[in-house]
Amino acid sequence: MREIDVAVIRDTVKELVIKANKILPDEMCEKIISAGKNETDELPKKIMTELVNNLDAAKELDIPICQDTGMAVIFIDIGQDVHFVGGDLYESINEGVAAGYTDGLLRKSVVRDPFDRVNTENNTPAIIHTRIVKGDRVKIAACPKGFGSENMSQLKMFTPSASVEDIENYIIEVVKTAGGNPCPPIVLGVGIGGDFEYCAYLAKKALCRSVSERNENPFYKKLEADLLEKINSLDIGPQGFGGRTTALAVNIEAAPTHIAGLPVAVNVGCHVTRHAEKVI
Secondary structure (H helix, E strand, C coil): EEEEEHHHHHHHHHHHHHHHCCCCCCHHHHHHHHHHHCCCCCHHHHHHHHHHHHHHHHHHCCCCCCCCCCEEEEEEEEEEEEEEEEECCHHHHHHHHHHHHHHHCCCCCECCCCCCEEECCCCCCEEEEEECCCCCCCEEEECEHHHHHHHHCEEEEEECCCHHHHHHHHHHHHHHHHHHCCCCCCCEEEEEEEEEHHHHHHHHHHHHCCCCCCCCHHHHHHHHHHHHHHHHHCCCCCCHHHCCEEEEEEEEEEECCCCEEEEEEEEEEECCCCEEEEEC
């Protein structure tokens, strides 16, 4: 049994929420640069160039890559041979988020109740997803989620009679409805299967997967590619001004489901779909 003090978790979460908000993963930067080169019209090409300049400026000035520094979403995989000491795990995670958003000078956007709208003033509580896995390691991923894109996300409970084409059309319609609101080029996280809440979890998890990583299942790998091609033919384009790049990637995660159901969730991410992770 390996003991880990929750202070280590707190400090790691603090580090990750700051890093995720200031440095976009390399593969995302590469996708944006490549997509800019693929644009032929002057306006979308110029917009893509400005997006790259924004990322460079954020790195140079040590400031967030977007003014919406998001609601903190934390995925934590806990080895079953780990024993936490020194306090409460969830409290330590939220302490790390609070410290990261305060010391990192990140915008605090969380309100304590959906109706009274009083700001908690430290961006907590975080959304925390835990999973017990084999071993004695802890993997933490911080995925701050801005709500310009989150608000464009949708979920639909299909029946098993739905065809692949029906599912594709639904996902494409979500993108059409979103238009320029989620600051395209977007990343789409799609969850298929499970039940009502689990397909939404899968969509969020998919959104935090590297944009250079394809689904290992050949069927879903092809579906990702087909959807990306069709979405990029919509001419929504960078920031909604038209062009060849509406999406940078479509990431799909699937799970077993009930004989009577076929849930599909679409979680929309903006051009700064952020995540940072570390193994302890």
